[in-house]
Amino acid sequence: MRFNSWLLALGFGAAFVGGCFNDPGGVQCVEGALGCECFANATCNDGLICSAGICEGEVAGETTVGDGDGDGDGDGDGNGDGDGDTGDGDGDETGDGDGDGDTGDGDTGDGDGDGESELFPVPPNADYFEWQSRQVRYRDEQGVACEGHVTMGISDQVFCYVGSDNDMRCAGRLYETVYGTNFQATSLPGVEQILLRPTFNQPDGNGGCILRNSRMYCMGANNNSGQYGVGGTFNVANWSQWGNLSNLVAIATGTGDSFCALRNDGSVYCSGSGYGSSPILVESNVTRFYINTFGQVVSDDTDVWRVSPVRATCRLQASGLVCGGQSYGPPGDIVQGGNVGDAVCWLTKAKRVSCSGNNKNDYFEDGRVIALATGSVYSNSMCAAYDDGSVWCIGDNDQGKFGTGNNLPLNVETQVAGPGSVRIDCQ
Numbered sequence: 001m002r003f004n005s006w007l008l009a010l011g012f013g014a015a016f017v018g019g020c021f022n023d024p025g026g027v028q029c030v031e032g033a034l035g036c037e038c039f040a041n042a043t044c045n046d047g048l049i050c051s052a053g054i055c056e057g058e059v060a061g062e063t064t065v066g067d068g069d070g071d072g073d074g075d076g077d078g079n080g081d082g083d084g085d086t087g088d089g090d091g092d093e094t095g096d097g098d099g100d101g102d103t104g105d106g107d108t109g110d111g112d113g114d115g116e117s118e119l120f121p122v123p124p125n126a127d128y129f130e131w132q133s134r135q136v137r138y139r140d141e142q143g144v145a146c147e148g149h150v151t152m153g154i155s156d157q158v159f160c161y162v163g164s165d166n167d168m169r170c171a172g173r174l175y176e177t178v179y180g181t182n183f184q185a186t187s188l189p190g191v192e193q194i195l196l197r198p199t200f201n202q203p204d205g206n207g208g209c210i211l212r213n214s215r216m217y218c219m220g221a222n223n224n225s226g227q228y229g230v231g232g233t234f235n236v237a238n239w240s241q242w243g244n245l246s247n248l249v250a251i252a253t254g255t256g257d258s259f260c261a262l263r264n265d266g267s268v269y270c271s272g273s274g275y276g277s278s279p280i281l282v283e284s285n286v287t288r289f290y291i292n293t294f295g296q297v298v299s300d301d302t303d304v305w306r307v308s309p310v311r312a313t314c315r316l317q318a319s320g321l322v323c324g325g326q327s328y329g330p331p332g333d334i335v336q337g338g339n340v341g342d343a344v345c346w347l348t349k350a351k352r353v354s355c356s357g358n359n360k361n362d363y364f365e366d367g368r369v370i371a372l373a374t375g376s377v378y379s380n381s382m383c384a385a386y387d388d389g390s391v392w393c394i395g396d397n398d399q400g401k402f403g404t405g406n407n408l409p410l411n412v413e414t415q416v417a418g419p420g421s422v423r424i425d426c427q
Helices: 005-010
Strands: 016-021 028-030 049-051 054-056 119-121 134-140 145-154 158-162 167-174 177-189 191-197 207-212 215-220 236-241 248-252 258-263 268-272 276-283 289-291 297-299 314-317 320-323 326-328 334-340 343-348 353-356 369-376 379-386 391-395 410-417
Touching (some): 119 369, 145 369, 158 191, 158 379, 167 191, 167 207, 177 207, 177 236, 191 248, 258 289, 268 297, 276 297, 320 334, 334 369, 334 379, 343 379
Antiparallel strands (some): 016 028, 049 054, 119 134, 145 158, 158 167, 167 177, 191 207, 207 215, 215 236, 268 276, 314 320, 343 353, 379 391
């Protein structure tokens, strides 16, 4: 939860600003009143803005625009309610820094200082299925829908996200590729999904598949079932195309032993356990599907709205997030979630992350998270994308996967990538 010290002061009665007067008669100012001193818009009363250190606006019928301070780049400071100004100057009535009545060119603030309209993730439902490791549907504070592209994937030794430059960035280790303890650009633009398998049998025994430019690419060890779709069961050292299929709209796995993809014509292809080492057609005329923990394709099931990444131990349904036969979280409000070690964690449409089965219930800053990356029962780590495009993580930091420059665990939620790092691109 976020608190402002000045709000706490107001909660215990009126706070007075010594030496501040708002009329010639010398009446002492109440903090936030018209004509009184201020240090930010949030310290002024509703309808007023902080201009040149004085609360101004909404006098003689004037109307202010927003309540965030504009800076030279049009970035609104915003307050906790997500209201920012539209200015590109110093936050005057019209936001252009000159007070000449011209509207500034900045974006609406979101209360976090990034100058963009605040976004809220929209939960999937019976009519709309969300795929693993990405969040597409959002709305702004006016309820206007937009389509975003927030993509993250996490496993026990590696964490990847798609950056604001559209390139996938990774830290840690994925099979023989050692990204190291700082995030590295992969020169793989256009990634839409990242499905990363946990490590088995050997120190570098992990792997995964990505959806990129309507094709699937896979890399890693333990390709025993041929799930990487390269025509054999050998380990795959570099990102290699899964079969020769294009026009893919989504990919999925339920165990990591098989991978499947949906094409834009409604056909589903799979490789791996029960299918072989090259993708084969398994179903047609499908609009949505998931793979359960038995490796079976379940198509067009409107009772399941989303499944947890890589190992589908959790299913999002009308009753909530169902894991191991138990329902978690508020029904209808959950956006995504899954196992994090022994715990179950989920993100709600209120941008709040909660967990059950752990000694702490709420994680990350309340009202800030727009996407959540959970691993599996094999890893107690998770990462969150905030509404300002920053990335925050907590848990084991094996192989330095959090990009912190070391492999020390993060015992509290810690920013690992700054504001503007994650691709949001909501249109």
